[in-house]
Amino acid sequence: MVALTSVTKCIALIFIMTISLSDAAPVAESKQPQTATPYYDGTNVTDYTLPPIISSRTKPNSSPVFVGNLNAEAESVEKNKAWFISHGGNYNNVTAKRDANSVGGMTLDLPDIVPPIPTSVKTESVVIASSEQLAKFKFHAALAATSYCRAVVPLGKWNCENCLKYVPDGKLLVTFSSLLADTNGFVLKSDAQKTIHLVFRGTNSIRSSITGAKVHKGFLASYNEVVNTFFPVLKAALDANPTYKVEVSGHSLGGAQALLAGMDLYQREKRLTPKNLSIYTVGCPRVGNPAFAYYVDSTGIPFSRSVNNRDVVPHVPPQFIGYLHPGVEVWDKYDSKTQICTANIETDLCSNTIVPFTSIIDHLTYYGINEGLCL
DSSP states (O other): OOOTTSGGGTSSOEEOOOOOOSSOOOOOOOSSOOOOOOEEEGGGOOSOOOOOOOGGGOOOOSSOSSOOOTTHHHHHHHHHHHHHHHTTOOHHHHSOTTOTTEETTEESSOOSOOOOOOOOOOBTTEEEOOHHHHHHHHHHHHHHHHTTOTTTTTTOOOOSHHHHHHOTTOEEEEEEEOTTTOOEEEEEEETTTTEEEEEEEOOOOOHHHHHTOOEESOHHHHHHHHHHHHHHHHHHHHHHOTTOEEEEEEETHHHHHHHHHHHHHHHHOTTOOTTTEEEEEESOOOOBOHHHHHHHHHHOOOEEEEEETTBSGGGOSOGGGTOBOBSEEEEEOTTSOOEEEOSSBOOSSSGGGGTTOOBSGGGSEETTEESSSOO
């Protein structure tokens, strides 16, 4: 059984590899009066009982259609390492253990020379994103970015620039945080889109917390701290709007929480199916092992995860310790068209091709939208 109550077996360890700016930019006041949305410290919400797990939706996938290659990342490392050395690079100085410029074997800052990013592969499993697809991915990057606005969380005001640009009729239903694990987010309703959005933001941290990050066993607990806050609100919104779809999104650590939330909603709410539930993440770290990835794939829930150029976070925890991404990878490369690896499990055809030469800078911007600053 792959219920989230026991999913710690699948995600026993995870790097909390997230970065944002600790201080948000001032938020422009809306011309319309704003009523603050209820805000809760999720750590203290205990008077709600979650709906029971739907057992038929927790069965593990013993025969995945596509089996991931846990050696893909290591193979790319060796290939790119050879290129780097042949071009005069000192590899020992790039990814030395305990080096402040690397984490999990991946670089945080690019050296002066790096292997070029491969051009798009011509294969049935790799396609170029359409303008319509790009607009959808950018929308969710913008939505994730609004979660960094203090006016939104915790103040409960939907009046930031990107708030009004991307969801002008948005109505915040609840905002939440947990003081222990720093899990933050909100539930937003758009009648124009006929959609209920559940959005998580990454942890506010500085660069030193990235370089010193350790394997963490309490990741699921950070999600559980807030689930009792948003779940009843989202359920009530579905009760009032049964034809609305639900979209879950998040940046960085918030992306990992969005994936867990999407699975939790699917396992507990029978009205949510692959037809009306979807997940979009930007800069999401790996969440679980292959069994977890195959389970996510088997649900049929549409899951798109965007990777910006050489963003380091999607490459931790590394594959070689047993982690695997589910979801369709959308690789937005600089000076090139955005390519989509259409398999629902990560492959060696998208961003895995550039490891270990990754960058923390690329974690801060997605589709031209700053993740961490309030705009």
